[in-house]
Amino acid sequence: MDADAARYIGAGLACFGMIGAAIGVGNIFGSYLEGSLRNPSAAQSQYSTLIFGFAVTEALGIFSFLVALLLLLAKGVVA
Numbered sequence: 001m002d003a004d005a006a007r008y009i010g011a012g013l014a015c016f017g018m019i020g021a022a023i024g025v026g027n028i029f030g031s032y033l034e035g036s037l038r039n040p041s042a043a044q045s046q047y048s049t050l051i052f053g054f055a056v057t058e059a060l061g062i063f064s065f066l067v068a069l070l071l072l073l074a075k076g077v078v079a
Contacts, residue, residue: 007072008072011068011069011071011072012068014064014067014068015065015068016064017060017061017063017064017067018061018064020060020064021057021058021060021061021064024060025054028050028054028057029054
């Protein structure tokens with residue numbers, strides 16, 4: 001297998017982390033919405049937890065995107 005082909009395959013596999021981040025963000029906001037509709041008085045106290053979960057999930061998605069870019073753009077680093 002050519003090294004460029006392996007690099008493209010690895011970058012494509014690294015992009016699966018972005019799919020997981022998108023699913024995670026949807027799950028976080030869906031759960032928050034469901035909980036706030038069941039108990040509206042507790043919704044404001046859980047808002048900071050919502051934002052923290054969103055930030056962590058998106059950071060993991062951005063990290064997987066960074067790994068994919070590093071795999072695509074790092075030519076000749078490892079011989």
